[in-house]
Amino acid sequence: MIESKCASISDICNEIHSLSKEDRAMIENAYLFADKAHEGQARYSGEPYFCHLAETAQILAQLGMPPIVITAGLLHDTVEDTTVTIDQIKEEFGDEIAFIIEGVTKLGKLKYRGVERHVESLRKFFIATSEDIRVLIVKLADKLHNMRTLKFVPKEKQKRIAMEALDIYAPLAERLGMMRLKGEMEDLAFEVVNPKKYAELDKVVREKRFISEKYLKHVHHSLSKVLAKNGFRDFHIDYRVKRIYSLFKKLQKKGKDVNVIYDLVALRVIVPTVEDCYRVLGIIHSTWKPVPGRVKDFIALPKTNGYQSLHTSIFTGDGGIVEVQIKTPEMHEHAEFGIAAHFGYKENAKTQTKQFQNQLAWLNTMKELQKSIKDPELFIQNLRGDFFTDRIFVYTPNGDIIDLPLGASPLDFAFAVHTYVGLHANGAKVNGKMTSLDAKLKTKDIVEILTSEKAKPNRKWLDMVKTTFAKKRIRSFLTEKNVQG
Ligand code: MN
Numbered sequence: 001m002i003e004s005k006c007a008s009i010s011d012i013c014n015e016i017h018s019l020s021k022e023d024r025a026m027i028e029n030a031y032l033f034a035d036k037a038h039e040g041q042a043r044y045s046g047e048p049y050f051c052h053l054a055e056t057a058q059i060l061a062q063l064g065m066p067p068i069v070i071t072a073g074l075l076h077d078t079v080e081d082t083t084v085t086i087d088q089i090k091e092e093f094g095d096e097i098a099f100i101i102e103g104v105t106k107l108g109k110l111k112y113r114g115v116e117r118h119v120e121s122l123r124k125f126f127i128a129t130s131e132d133i134r135v136l137i138v139k140l141a142d143k144l145h146n147m148r149t150l151k152f153v154p155k156e157k158q159k160r161i162a163m164e165a166l167d168i169y170a171p172l173a174e175r176l177g178m179m180r181l182k183g184e185m186e187d188l189a190f191e192v193v194n195p196k197k198y199a200e201l202d203k204v205v206r207e208k209r210f211i212s213e214k215y216l217k218h219v220h221h222s223l224s225k226v227l228a229k230n231g232f233r234d235f236h237i238d239y240r241v242k243r244i245y246s247l248f249k250k251l252q253k254k255g256k257d258v259n260v261i262y263d264l265v266a267l268r269v270i271v272p273t274v275e276d277c278y279r280v281l282g283i284i285h286s287t288w289k290p291v292p293g294r295v296k297d298f299i300a301l302p303k304t305n306g307y308q309s310l311h312t313s314i315f316t317g318d319g320g321i322v323e324v325q326i327k328t329p330e331m332h333e334h335a336e337f338g339i340a341a342h343f344g345y346k347e348n349a350k351t352q353t354k355q356f357q358n359q360l361a362w363l364n365t366m367k368e369l370q371k372s373i374k375d376p377e378l379f380i381q382n383l384r385g386d387f388f389t390d391r392i393f394v395y396t397p398n399g400d401i402i403d404l405p406l407g408a409s410p411l412d413f414a415f416a417v418h419t420y421v422g423l424h425a426n427g428a429k430v431n432g433k434m435t436s437l438d439a440k441l442k443t444k445d446i447v448e449i450l451t452s453e454k455a456k457p458n459r460k461w462l463d464m465v466k467t468t469f470a471k472k473r474i475r476s477f478l479t480e481k482n483v484q485g
Pocket residue numbers: 052076077142
């Protein structure tokens with residue numbers, strides 16, 4: 001069954017605001033190049049593999065990505081899955097595009113096991129590896145399209161892929177402030193991970209939405225009238241329905257009753273300036289009674305991911321409660337696209353205010369990233385994309401990633417893999433070569449531990465390891481031995 005269509009060159013290019021002849025030619029060239037390179041390959045859905053690339057490129061175009069990123073999106077699987085080499089890409093499309101593709105390919109090699117500690121290091125590794133944020137954005141677009149077509153993938157694989165989306169990709173999108181992409185990805189994944197709960201909440205939202213629609217029309221109409229009466233000409237009102245997964249998480253956090261969730265449906269009022277936002281809030285509060293404790297000023301105090309808006313909930317007078325969000329067009333764009341909005345400003349050639357807003361959002365995101373790794377001093381390094389200078393990331397022979405502190409040894413690695421492996425470590429191979437157990441490991445080393453039944457820890461081992469975890473295990477072994485012997 002072939003369901004999703006395959007985006008054409010115009011489908012992609014029509015999403016881009018102002019496209020130069022050269023850039024259009026580059027995108028066309030990549031489109032045809034990838035189509036040819038993937039010829040004969042098919043997706044689980046039965047459609048040509050190339051469709052995945054065209055669709056990924058279209059997602060990137062919709063995110064407002066510049067032509068170079070869209071081109072990289074078209075070519076992101078070419079090196080991995082066809083006979084085309086990275087040098088050919090360099091020759092045909094230049095170093096920058098090749099660099100992005102190499103980054104995406106590297107991320108694709110990571111394995112996901114769903115172990116909590118592992119999940120955290122995988123997230124960190126994602127950020128550390130994507131020296132360039134564009135690599136992450138291409139990967140997120142790639143993943144979103146894979147999620148959209150997940151139902152064609154064999155059942156036994158679906159859950160793992162969906163869990164990976166929920167654990168790794170959606171949180172990354174959230175950290176980058178890309179809420180629209182995050183929301184869609186989470187709902188697609190949640191439907192697979194917990195189909196029963198998904199159906200149940202979907203029904204709740206549908207029913208609620210049906211009831212609220214009446215209120216919303218009424219409020220929409222009165223609000224438009226009131227704003228016009230107060231001299232507003234340039235405003236836009238619409239509404240959004242809460243995403244299923246987001247509702248699920250809120251219910252988990254705040255108790256089970258859907259009736260106390262006030263933002264199931266929210267009205268959005270978009271006005272040109274910040275001053276307008278506060279004026280609109282005043283007008284709304286003098287027209288409808290606000291629900292106490294529900295007024296939030298995220299303009300003066302933005303959320304950590306840079307989100308800005310004024311929120312209030314009002315009694316609509318007919319027994320209903322509606323959340324209203326008031327923001328400027330720039331704030332709205334950032335709420336939807338986050339860091340991706342940062343790339344658009346050159347193309348859109350809008351005002352300086354917008355550039356400033358973009359930079360602000362970018363900075364906020366960097367701050368958030370920095371907070372998430374709990375080391376304030378790395379902030380400046382983070383801006384250069386040089387994250388986690390105190391950590392190394394090494395591979396098991398299977399390609400699993402182990403996250404260790406700088407200066408860690410193969411013996412640390414052995415204990416990180418499994419206590420048994422640690423306690424019986426007898427030797428190590430690093431990148432295929434025999435190495436001592438106390439050597440210093442580097443990021444990207446592939447480490448293999450040789451074990452023997454007879455091998456066991458001695459006091460010297462304590463000086464050979466850096467991690468507290470390994471030290472603890474060695475100590476407890478030595479103590480036990482003393483007690484016994
Ligand atoms: Mn792909």
